[in-house]
Every structure is written in structure tokens, then in C-alpha cells.
Amino acid sequence: MPVDPRRHRAARHAKPSAQPAAEAAAPAPRKKPITVERITDAALEVVATEGYDALTIRRVAAVLGTGPSSLYAHIVNKDDLDDLLIGRLYAGVVLPAPDPAAWRAQLLDVYAQIRDLYLAYPGVSRAALAAVPTNLETLRVGEGILAILLAGGIDPRTAGWARDALSLYVGAYALEQSLVRRRRAEQDEEWVLSREEVVERFAALPAERFPHTRRHAAELASGTGPDRFAFALGLLVDGLRPAAD
Structure with a gap:
């Protein structure tokens, strides 16, 4: 049988x-x-x-x-x-002992580890998007992230929603990076622009229709991928407040 x-x-x-x-x-x-x-x-x-x-x-x-x-x-x-x-x-993710005094830094570190694991395998973050985790290692990491948030004084429902939002952003970021890499590997690279080319195109837009984009072209195109990743993740984490606040 x-x-x-x-x-x-x-x-x-x-x-x-x-x-x-x-x-x-x-x-x-x-x-x-x-x-x-x-x-x-x-x-x-x-x-x-x-x-x-x-x-x-x-x-x-x-x-x-x-x-x-x-x-x-x-x-x-x-x-x-x-x-x-x-x-x-996720078996390669190292989880810290939750520290109420350093929970934000710990959270950023864990998600940076996950980002790097995703980036090592182009497009693999798609496997995690819209999926209900059942693997014990995946659940281990989810439990560890939840423990960090709870140690920071975040109430359970907010912690659960925050974990989902952070995980979604990290998965989407890694997926975007994999798509950019794939385009660069193809012969037709005209859709992959350098920062200088982006600034040049923004600055050449009609001023009467795109005054802000044209004026701030350099700022809009500034920063590396990791810079923007840290900024976006920081926005999400900094918006979390302990329940007692």
C-alpha cells in the first residue's frame, strides 16, 4: 500500500x-x-x-x-x-535572547538575516509570500520575532500584525531585488537604469507638470538598496509603541 x-x-x-x-x-x-x-x-x-x-x-x-x-x-x-x-x-537564522532594552535593534538584525538569506536564492521569497508557515524552523523564527516584540512591551495583537507587515516588506524587497538582477542578466538592459540616468530623466521632465519631481530628482534617486531597506524597516519598527505608552 x-x-x-x-x-x-x-x-x-x-x-x-x-x-x-x-x-x-x-x-x-x-x-x-x-x-x-x-x-x-x-x-x-x-x-x-x-x-x-x-x-x-x-x-x-x-x-x-x-x-x-x-x-x-x-x-x-x-x-x-x-x-x-x-x-x-530559516534554519540559518540566529535568534537572540529577547532584550527589552534592545528589542528594536534585535528585530532589525533578525530581518536583515532573513533578507540576506532570500537574496542568496533569487526569487525564493515568493515561496514565503501568501503562505501559511508550517515548517518547524519557520515557526521557530516566527516565535522568536514574536518574543522580541512582546519583550519590547508590544501588545500581542499589534505584535502579530507587525510581524506580518515586517515579513511582507522583507519578502517584497528581496523579490524586487531578484527581478532587478534578472533584468540586468538579460541582454536587453534598457529597463535597468543607473542612479545617474534616473536623475537625468527626472530632471528632464516638464517643469509645469512635474515641478517637485524635477526639483528634487537627486534626493528621490538617492541611497543604496540597503539604505532604503533599513529606512523602511526603521519606519515600521519605530511606529511600534509599548502598550504602557
């Missing part, structure tokens, strides 16, 4: 996976077995080398030298694969 991969998924979310002793003691098969870990490794390889748009069950199966049906014995569907991807990335 075939094993339902949904039961495997439920087991993954209930407790850390572990190989039974009997399996560990079994002799190594001639061909390396397909496992959830190998599927996740292959999926990350596809995203790192070809981008998230190239990620399909069939493409992952090809990297592993097998057919899609072999993967469906371990995962449910593409959404399940996305859950595994984000969980693997």
Missing part, C-alpha cells in the same frame, strides 16, 4: 525527523535514496543557479536523476516544497 506523503508532512511538522534505528543499520543501497533532505537540497540548487521561476517538481526530479513520481512519495505538491525551502533557509 503506497504511503500518503501528507502523513510524512504532518510528521515533519509535529517533531524533528529522525531515521529509525533499523533504517540506519540497513546496508547502503546501490542508488542513493530520495529523501526530503535531498529534495530540499536539489530545490535550493535549482533556485540558486536558475532562479525561483525555474523551480518545478519535474526540474528538481531531473537534478536528482529520477522521475517526479519519486518525489511525490515524500512531498505533497509544490506548496509543500516551498514550505521546505523556507524552512531550510
Whole structure:
């Protein structure tokens, strides 16, 4: 009787996976077995080398030298694969012990880690957008972020909404960066403008229709991606006030 991969998924979310002793003691098969870990490794390889748009069950199966049906014995569907991807990335996030005196800095640091993990795998943040996290590592990071907010005196509902808003911004920022990188990698680069070109185009706009854009062109185009990321995240975090305030 075939094993339902949904039961495997439920087991993954209930407790850390572990190989039974009997399996560990079994002799190594001639061909390396397909496992959830190998599927996740292959999926990350596809995203790192070809981008998230190239990620399909069939493409992952090809990297592993097998057919899609072999993967469906371990995962449910593409959404399940996305859950595994984000969980693997979030396993690398280091969470601090919540400090009421430094909660804002701690929050910014955790989200900067998440941003950098997303940027290492072009477009992968799409897997986290509009998804309900179930992977234990993803939930671990969510719990850690919530703990930081609560330590800062933020009431639970505001903390939950703030976590969603911050996570959405970080995911969208990383996705935009991946799209810009992809455009730069294509032969037709006319849609990717340098800061100087942006300033030049803004400054050339008709003054009677765009007086403010033209006058402040340099300021509008100023700052690096990381500068703007820190600014936007800071706006969100600085708007949070402890419940007692």
C-alpha cells in the first residue's frame, strides 16, 4: 500500500525527523535514496543557479536523476516544497535572547538575516509570500520575532500584525531585488537604469507638470538598496509603541 506523503508532512511538522534505528543499520543501497533532505537540497540548487521561476517538481526530479513520481512519495505538491525551502533557509537564522532594552535593534538584525538569506536564492521569497508557515524552523523564527516584540512591551495583537507587515516588506524587497538582477542578466538592459540616468530623466521632465519631481530628482534617486531597506524597516519598527505608552 503506497504511503500518503501528507502523513510524512504532518510528521515533519509535529517533531524533528529522525531515521529509525533499523533504517540506519540497513546496508547502503546501490542508488542513493530520495529523501526530503535531498529534495530540499536539489530545490535550493535549482533556485540558486536558475532562479525561483525555474523551480518545478519535474526540474528538481531531473537534478536528482529520477522521475517526479519519486518525489511525490515524500512531498505533497509544490506548496509543500516551498514550505521546505523556507524552512531550510530559516534554519540559518540566529535568534537572540529577547532584550527589552534592545528589542528594536534585535528585530532589525533578525530581518536583515532573513533578507540576506532570500537574496542568496533569487526569487525564493515568493515561496514565503501568501503562505501559511508550517515548517518547524519557520515557526521557530516566527516565535522568536514574536518574543522580541512582546519583550519590547508590544501588545500581542499589534505584535502579530507587525510581524506580518515586517515579513511582507522583507519578502517584497528581496523579490524586487531578484527581478532587478534578472533584468540586468538579460541582454536587453534598457529597463535597468543607473542612479545617474534616473536623475537625468527626472530632471528632464516638464517643469509645469512635474515641478517637485524635477526639483528634487537627486534626493528621490538617492541611497543604496540597503539604505532604503533599513529606512523602511526603521519606519515600521519605530511606529511600534509599548502598550504602557
